[in-house]
Amino acid sequence: MAHIVASFDEDLVQVQARISEMGGLAEELFAKSLDSVRNRDADLAREVIARDKDLDDMEMDLEESVVKTIALRQPVANDLRVLIAAMKISSTLERIGDLSKNIAKRAIPLSSARPVQLTSSITRMGRETMNQLSKALNAHASRDVDLALEVWNQDYEIDEMYNAIFREVTTYMVEDSRLIGVGAQLMFITKNLERIGDHTTQIAELVYYIVKGETLEDRPKGDPTGVIFAES
Amino acid sequence: MDKWLYIVLSLIAASVLAAVATLEVAPPLIFVAALLIAAGAWTFADRMFPNESGAEENGEGYSGEDESEGDPVGPETTGTYFAPGFARTLIENIPGPVMAVSEKGRVTYYNAAAGQEFPQLKNANHFANVIRAPAFVAAVTETLKDGVARSTRFTTFDSTGKLFLANINRTDPDEESDFGTQAVIQLEDYTLVERTERQRSDFIANASHELRTPLASIIGYIETLQNHARDDPEAQERFLAIMARQAERMQRLVDDLMSLGRIEMNQHVKPREALDPISIMSDCASAMLPLAEQDGAVIEVDLDPSIGIEVMGDRDQLSQVFTNLLDNALKYGGEASRVKVSSVMGASGGKIGITVADSGPGIPRDKIPRLTERFYRVNVNQSRNRGGTGLGLAIVKHILTRHGGRLEIASEEGRGSRFTVWLPLANRKESAA
Numbered sequence: 001m002a003h004i005v006a007s008f009d010e011d012l013v014q015v016q017a018r019i020s021e022m023g024g025l026a027e028e029l030f031a032k033s034l035d036s037v038r039n040r041d042a043d044l045a046r047e048v049i050a051r052d053k054d055l056d057d058m059e060m061d062l063e064e065s066v067v068k069t070i071a072l073r074q075p076v077a078n079d080l081r082v083l084i085a086a087m088k089i090s091s092t093l094e095r096i097g098d099l100s101k102n103i104a105k106r107a108i109p110l111s112s113a114r115p116v117q118l119t120s121s122i123t124r125m126g127r128e129t130m131n132q133l134s135k136a137l138n139a140h141a142s143r144d145v146d147l148a149l150e151v152w153n154q155d156y157e158i159d160e161m162y163n164a165i166f167r168e169v170t171t172y173m174v175e176d177s178r179l180i181g182v183g184a185q186l187m188f189i190t191k192n193l194e195r196i197g198d199h200t201t202q203i204a205e206l207v208y209y210i211v212k213g214e215t216l217e218d219r220p221k222g223d224p225t226g227v228i229f230a231e232s
Numbered sequence: 233m234d235k236w237l238y239i240v241l242s243l244i245a246a247s248v249l250a251a252v253a254t255l256e257v258a259p260p261l262i263f264v265a266a267l268l269i270a271a272g273a274w275t276f277a278d279r280m281f282p283n284e285s286g287a288e289e290n291g292e293g294y295s296g297e298d299e300s301e302g303d304p305v306g307p308e309t310t311g312t313y314f315a316p317g318f319a320r321t322l323i324e325n326i327p328g329p330v331m332a333v334s335e336k337g338r339v340t341y342y343n344a345a346a347g348q349e350f351p352q353l354k355n356a357n358h359f360a361n362v363i364r365a366p367a368f369v370a371a372v373t374e375t376l377k378d379g380v381a382r383s384t385r386f387t388t389f390d391s392t393g394k395l396f397l398a399n400i401n402r403t404d405p406d407e408e409s410d411f412g413t414q415a416v417i418q419l420e421d422y423t424l425v426e427r428t429e430r431q432r433s434d435f436i437a438n439a440s441h442e443l444r445t446p447l448a449s450i451i452g453y454i455e456t457l458q459n460h461a462r463d464d465p466e467a468q469e470r471f472l473a474i475m476a477r478q479a480e481r482m483q484r485l486v487d488d489l490m491s492l493g494r495i496e497m498n499q500h501v502k503p504r505e506a507l508d509p510i511s512i513m514s515d516c517a518s519a520m521l522p523l524a525e526q527d528g529a530v531i532e533v534d535l536d537p538s539i540g541i542e543v544m545g546d547r548d549q550l551s552q553v554f555t556n557l558l559d560n561a562l563k564y565g566g567e568a569s570r571v572k573v574s575s576v577m578g579a580s581g582g583k584i585g586i587t588v589a590d591s592g593p594g595i596p597r598d599k600i601p602r603l604t605e606r607f608y609r610v611n612v613n614q615s616r617n618r619g620g621t622g623l624g625l626a627i628v629k630h631i632l633t634r635h636g637g638r639l640e641i642a643s644e645e646g647r648g649s650r651f652t653v654w655l656p657l658a659n660r661k662e663s664a665a
Contacts, residue, residue, distance in 0.1 A: 010336070017337060017358035024364030027389045124605065134389040141361035142352040146580065157601070164598045 011069045012079065015086050016141070018062045019093075023137040025055050026093045026100070030133065030196065033103040034126040037189060038119060040111040048104035055097035062090045081213060085206040089140065092199045092206075096133070099192045099199075106185045113182050118169060122189055125161040129197050132158065136203040140210075148207035151200060152216060158197035165190045329419040332403075333359045335376055335412050346419070359417075363388075368398055375400045376415050385422070391633050392500045395422045423500045431493055439489055442607060442622070446478040446485075481619060488623040492606075495549065495630045503546040503635060506658045510535050510575060512547065513586050516554040517573055520562070524571070529562050534574040541584050542658040549631045556624040557588040557651050563618045564610075565590035565648070578654065585640070587652040594645040603641060604629040628653075 029048050036045035066083050069075070075083060110119075132151055139147035169190070173183035205216050323330055329346035333339055337358050347353055350362050360369050365386030375382050379402040388394045397420040405413050453471045461467040517533045524531050561571040572589045595603070595610055602608045607622035609615040615622060625639070632639055636656050643649035 013338070013358050017360040020358070020360040020364040021366070021369050024360070024369060025366045027364070028366055031387075031389055121602070130389050131391045137364065138352065138390065141364070146582075149580070160597075161601045164601045167598055 008069075008073050008075075008079075011065075011073065012082060015062070015066060015069065015083065018058065018065070019086055019089055020137070020141050022055060022058045022062065022090055022093045023140070025051075025058065026096045027130070027134060027137070029055065029097055029100040030103075030126075031130060033100040033107065034123055034130070036104050036107040037110060037126075038123045040107070040115065042108045042111040045104035045107040045111070049101050052097045052101040055094055059090045059094040063087060078210070078213075081210050085210045089203055089206055092202050096196050096199050099196050103189050103192050106189050110182065110185055116172075116179070116182060116186075118165070118172060118186055121161075121165050121168060122186060122193070125158065125165060125190065125193050128161065129158055129193050129200070132197060133200045133203075136200045136207070139207045140203060143207065143211055145208055145211045148204040148211075149216075151204040152208070155197050155201045158194060162190055162194040162197075328421070331359075331417050333372060333376070333415040333417065335414075337373075337376075340414060349419070349421075363398075371398065371400050372415050372417065375402050376413070379413075393423075394500050395426045396420065397422050421500075424497065427497055431496060435489060435493060438606060439486070442485055443482055446482045450475050450478050481616075481621075484619065485621045485623075488621045488627065491552075492623055492627050492630065495627060495634065499630055499634045501634070503544050503549075505545060505547065506542045507545045507547055507550065508537070508541060509543050509545065509550060509584060509586060509653075509655055510537050510539065510541055512550050513554045513573060513575075516551055516558060520555065520558045523559075524562055527562055527569075528567075529565065529569045529571060531558070531571045531573065534572065535586075536575070543584065543635070543637075543655040544658050545635055545655070546631075549634070553628050553631050553653060554586070554588075556628050557653070560624055560651070561588050561590040561592075561649075563620060564614070565592040576652075582657050583654050584657060585652045585654050587650055589648060589650040591648045594647055595641075595643040595649055596645060597643075600641050600643060604639065 029051060032044055033048045035041065036048065066087050070080075070083055073079075132154060135147055136151045138144065139151060166187070169183050169187050173180050208214070208216050324343050326343060327345055329343065329349045331339060331342035331346045331353070337360065338356050339353060339359055339362070340355060342350075342353050342355075353362050359372060363369075363386070365388070367384045368386045371382040371384040374380070381399070381401045383397060383399050385395065385397050387396075399418045399420070401416045403414045403416055453475050457468060457471055461471060514533060514535055514537060517531055521531060558571065558573075562569065565571060570591045572587075574587050574589070576585045576587065577583070578585060599610050603610070604625045606626045609620065609622050628639055632653065632655075638654050640652040640654060641649065642652070
């Protein structure tokens with residue numbers, strides 16, 4: 001890994017560190033958006049909405065420093081992959097921030113509506129998605145391909161949870177038409193969680209790409225025999 | 233010392249030649265030869281006895297090569313720059329995690345406890361790659377800049393979900409060692425404190441809700457016994473039997489809730505004992521045989537105890553996992569069920585899977601993701617009739633989280649269900665820590 005120009009090493013380390021910092025902020029915003037749904041806390045939701053801007057700024061800064069590094073050092077092979085992947089991961093994390101912001105936005109009207117039993121299923125799915133994201137970021141920080149593959153292979157648990165909650169919410173809305181408004185908000189929150197799960201898988205794929213120089217294909221999806229993993 | 237013997241001998245030879253040279257005709261030639269012999273002896277001695285070379289040349293005991301390797305800013309450096317001796321031993325043995333970070337954010341030192349808590353810690357790695365919580369990163373960065381001590385709380389978002397308090401200070405630059413300012417970080421684990429608080433409220437919420445039904449039924453029967461059934465011994469006997477069953481159910485529920493509480497409290501503490509899960513499963517299966525016979529069920533055990541697999545675990549908890557799964561298979565495996573126990577190695581190695589399969593009616597697909605939820609039952613009445621508390625799989629999930637393992641559930645309606653426990657083998661990260 002050592003380069004003749006020691007400051008290039010420093011550049012790469014700093015890029016990696018910025019990704020971890022962005023990851024930390026994305027995790028926190030996501031966790032807080034889930035808390036705001038669970039605890040019906042509109043103030044917390046507003047905090048998430050306001051802080052998403054920080055994540056956007058971090059993405060712009062990172063992109064700029066990656067472009068500068070590529071232009072200045074003209075990296076090849078592994079170094080180039082690290083930098084390309086850094087750009088992609090930072091925009092993925094920025095998307096996760098946006099989705100968290102969207103969850104928080106929906107938590108505000110939910111906080112003034114009647115509490116519903118369904119939120120517990122959703123926070124459970126949220127916690128599972130959170131663990132996956134955290135694992136993917138750990139895999140990136142320590143270049144752990146096995147851990148990345150684990151994340152990649154487990155995403156369909158989240159897809160299955162999504163399907164189960166979808167059915168649950170639909171039934172709920174059919175039973176009582178007054179709850180259609182709340183149900184629609186919950187449906188969007190669940191969809192956002194499923195999207196965050198997919199973005200997480202993409203981070204895992206990029207970790208694999210950095211280390212192996214190849215891309216992963218044909219991610220396992222929830223299959224009709226109903227093979228499901230009940231979280232680690 | 234042999235080297236010096238050589239040099240002295242060759243010098244004698246040289247001086248003999250020199251002495252001859254003064255007598256004989258071609259003095260400059262012989263004098264040059266003498267010098268060559270002496271120089272040759274020196275290099276030869278050097279090559280023969282390399283260990284003794286150098287030390288005499290350099291009063292500080294350093295050879296040139298060592299100095300070039302000791303570059304303290306190179307990313308490959310593995311050693312720590314920490315002063316050796318007593319101070320270092322002292323900090324190394326502090327039970328809580330302690331680490332130091334350079335001005336550029338690189339980890340320069342961490343003690344044994346920190347290495348155990350954060351296996352991804354490496355010298356020269358950036359600290360944000362190890363702990364990325366925004367509050368923590370901001371506090372370390374600020375303290376490095378202004379030298380003001382800070383404290384901050386942060387949580388990790390993996391399945392163990394820990395809460396830490398970080399105390400951050402800055403050292404002055406050490407001029408003697410050209411060692412710049414460092415942030416010194418000391419971490420305190422607050423997970424247990426926080427969990428104790430949360431658990432108290434969880435316990436009350438769960439227990440009160442679930443205990444209400446049996447309690448209401450017992451109160452109802454007591455009222456009947458006090459009034460209508462006062463003089464009816466036959467009814468009394470029947471009611472008392474029902475009351476006993478309900479009271480037993482309450483007791484089981486309280487036992488399970490307390491057991492779940494204990495497991496949750498320790499969920500973030502990694503188990504330290506190396507155990508053979510195959511032999512634990514065999515024992516559990518044997519212990520369940522009488523119960524299976526009572527129900528007319530069969531337990532087939534297809535395990536090879538001779539492979540000698542080891543995982544880091546807690547014996548009682550692993551027994552509880554296997555017993556709960558076997559118990560479920562017997563309870564919900566339908567009439568005269570056939571329960572099969574088998575093992576499989578993970579595809580990429582490093583993992584062992586132990587499967588309990590039943591021949592029951594199977595579980596609908598949309599119910600599977602909710603199975604490990606507390607008090608979730610696929611079929612409430614069937615579960616209650618069988619004395620289930622709705623906590624069995626929640627307990628299994630929490631124990632496996634602590635063990636770094638997971639539960640895999642595969643089921644097809646009409647074809648039975650397979651519950652596989654995946655556990656990481658012992659010899660990977662744990663034994664290195």
